[in-house]
Amino acid sequence: MKISILAADLSDNATGRADLLARLLSPRYEVDVIGPRFAEGVWAPARDGPVLHRSVRAGRYPGFVRRVPELLELVDGEILVASKARPTSFGLALLARARRPRPLVLDIDDWEVGFFYRSGAWGRVGRALNLANPNGLPWTWLVERLVRRADAVTVASRFLERRFGGTLLPHVRDTEAWDPARFDRTDVRARLRVGASKVVMFLGTPRGHKGVDDLVNAVGSLGPGVVLALVGVDPARGGAPRWSERSHVRVIGEIPFDDVPRYLVAADVVAVPQRDTTDTVGQVPAKLFDAMALARPIVSTAVSMIPEILDGCGLVVAPGDVPALTSAIKRLLDDADEAAALGRRARQRCEAHYSFRVARTALFPLIEKLAPRPRA
Secondary structure (H helix, E strand, C coil): CEEEEEECCCCCCCHHHHHHHHHHHCCCCEEEEEEEECCCCCCHHHHCCCCCEEEEECCCCCHHHHHHHHHHHHCCCCEEEEECCCHHHHHHHHHHHHHCCCCEEEEECCCHHHHHCCCHHHHHHHHHCCCCCCCCHHHHHHHHCCHHHCCEEEECCHHHHHHHCCEECCCCECCCCCCHHHCCHHHHHHHHCCCCCEEEEEECCCCHHHCHHHHHHHHHCCCCCEEEEEECCCCCCCCHHHHHCCCCEEEECCCCHHHHHHHHCCCCEEEECCCCCCCCCCCCCHHHHHHHHCCCCEEEECCCCHHHHCCCCCEEECCCCHHHHHHHHHHHHHCHHHHHHHHHHHHHHHHHHCEHHHHHHHHHHHHHHHCCCCCC
16 A cells, blocks of 8 residues: 655755654555655755655745646555645645545644744734745645644644644654664764864754754853764854854754764764744654664753653753753763763663654554555
8 A cells, every 4th residue: 555645845854754754654555755845956864865755846826836736646645644734735635635535644743833923923914924935824824724624633742732633643763773882973073073072962953943042152151172063954054154153063064864873972962952932832853852762861941742751861951041051961961970871761761652663553553544445
């Protein structure tokens, strides 16, 4: 049986959740990931991985409408899985189902409308008037009203579970493949040019709500001998040129997803300093689970499900509190035994609750329940 996973934009990091779903499903089903590209190529971390991507170059309205038939031609699975409640994934999936009836699963890993609310009332008005963006506020708000039209819903956080119902399916990692014993930190530390310094690492796309500015300031206050490695960050975009000017910061560009373990094992501490905004209220950073699978000591913030996930296996501070973030990082850098113990417990918790094995025990029965029955 074939499953078509629809991604909202195969040229940005929204591809990450769609790829995770494909990896979870591929041992039992034929799977591909389909979607528009609003930039030139498929998102670099996923580009050369094992997941098959089929895409159509697209743009804003009204031109996007002309691309819809091409996209629908690619949606040939017997079951549809829409990754994110966005018009260009769930909206397209609804059109594909109307064209040819088949079961549709909606997977929600972010509160998409929340991303538009962070700039206040006037900013919201401006975004509401941006009708040319296929994933703009008015279209995303409309699609959120249609969530109940899915045959099944999976969600990545408690907030999303309360808002939309469905089956809880957090971000997970392949803990068998991501065994820290398989990876050598020496080579990556040489590439990072850190010498004998201790390494604090942030890995991911540095949106404003991810607190990278807080982290740059926190690590900078720790003095010499501590380096902050920002991995997966485009050196030419956002705050990267400004961060690169700081002597304690190393900016590493986007890396293939399957290279993540090779970098993370070089970290003495992994930091995930989420801020408390409407962007993050429903979000659980996937990079938490990267670090947990690799037994890295983690410092994060009390946002969304993070305190539950890191209960007993990580340090959690108040969001936006740079002195508390600094203190927690310093505590783990100064106490290698505590750091190692937290890392071991984090991996144990990941294996028990956030592994591919655990996720498949929820996902496979859901798919089998929806699967078309063979005719007699």
